[in-house]
Amino acid sequence: MRKAFVIFFWGILVAAVASLFVFANQKQQEVTCPEFVIAITNDGPHQLISEQYIRQQITHAGYRIKGQRIADIRAGEIQELLRKNPFIRSANITIGVNGSVKANIIQRQPLIRVFTETGRQFYIDSEGVIMPVNADFTARVVIANGHIPDVSSKSESNGNKEVKPEKNLHPALKKVFLTARAVKQDAFSEALTEQIYINATGEIELIPKLGNHTILLGDTTLLNDKLNNLKLFYKQGIRNDAWNKYVMINLKFRDQVVCSKSTQYGTI
Template sequence: MRKALVIFFWSILVGGVASLFVFANQKQQDVTCSEFIIDIGYDGPHQLISAQYVRQQITRAGYRIKGQKLTDIRAEEIQVLLRKNPYIRSANITIGVNGSVTANIRQRQPLLRVFTGTGRQFYIDTEGFIMPVNSEYTARVVIANGNIPDISVKSENDGNGEVNPEKNLHPVLKKVFLTARAVKQDAFSEALTEQIFINAAGEIELIPKLGNHTILLGDTTLLNDKLNKLKLFYKQGIRNDAWNKYVMINLKFRDQVICSKSSQYGTI
């Protein structure tokens, strides 16, 4: 008798829970979106997109969110749409039981702005991903120019969240990307550098903000060592008005700093 009562009790309990679940599910199907929240993480100082920009992209693609039933919101399709945007690193849509829908977005951060030999422009972000220039927002980053070919580049996400996009960069772009990244990682070099220039020989030069000289790095080998040598040279080797005496500081060779002076001061 006792066993029958226990079975009866558990049957009632399970049936009640199932009924509550069905009821809650039916109520959820009737809930409409009362609020659409766009939360953008910039992960750095440069803004390339805004909440309004994201809303417009969703609307232009034919999707409606606010005022729609939660069951009618095509969250996965909207995620794919946002993840294909070249300025967006990641995007996730979450739907709350209270009727709110949130788009959690992380924006890519530009590292440098590239000008090709024909004048085309684009950004390369901190991971090596290529992004178009946004006319509404300008990122103040180091410029790369010179003998950079007019490379056909992809500037749209594939939506798969590629982990290492730098491996797909053209060799010249990879050269300026690695240089810009090394410069960014050193506060002194970042404050000093105005431009990264690829000369006729395909070598890397830095154009500093101070003085009339250029800094020849050569290739990307031992970049950190070269920048450390440059820092020591500026702190110990340049005094008074010497900023304008040099036309070239050559860091190509290991453990050497070779300086060339303008004809006004002779050469060394």
């Protein structure tokens, strides 16, 4: 008897809580949204989107938020709209108890700006996702050009979220991405590098900000070791007055730095 009473009591309590929740939810659906807040998280120095840009995107898609009943606000559709934006890494729409709506957005971080052989250009972000160039906002990042084929300017996805976006890059773009990422991860290399160039044989070259020489990396194997060797060479093997004597610093070979001087100075 006592056991039956306990079960009955908890059943009544659960039913009451559920009813209260449904009532509160229905009541909130009738609340008018007093404000729409946009919070953009940008973990880097490059701004590609703004609050005004987000509001315009939502408005142009035909959605209204502020001043609308919560029941009439299609939060799920707006969230999906924002998630499809190529400049946005993640977006979540939340609705407060008082009816205020908030969009929490994390912006993608451009890593490199790519120019193909035909002159088309786009960014690749820090995760390997391709983004279009935004005419309103310019990111000052390393440029990659040269013999880069005019491949798709969209990252191909197989639908598997566990696969890193970089895995879906065209081989030519993956080469550029891996090089840019290695350069970005080393403060010295990042400060030194002006441009990444893919030569006629498909090998990777760096164009430094100082001097008239190029730095030949070859392929993407042992990139960190190659950049470390370059750092040691600059710090220990080259004098400040010798910047313009070299035409090529070759790092293709493991644990070697092979330099070529201009014909004016001979070769080493």
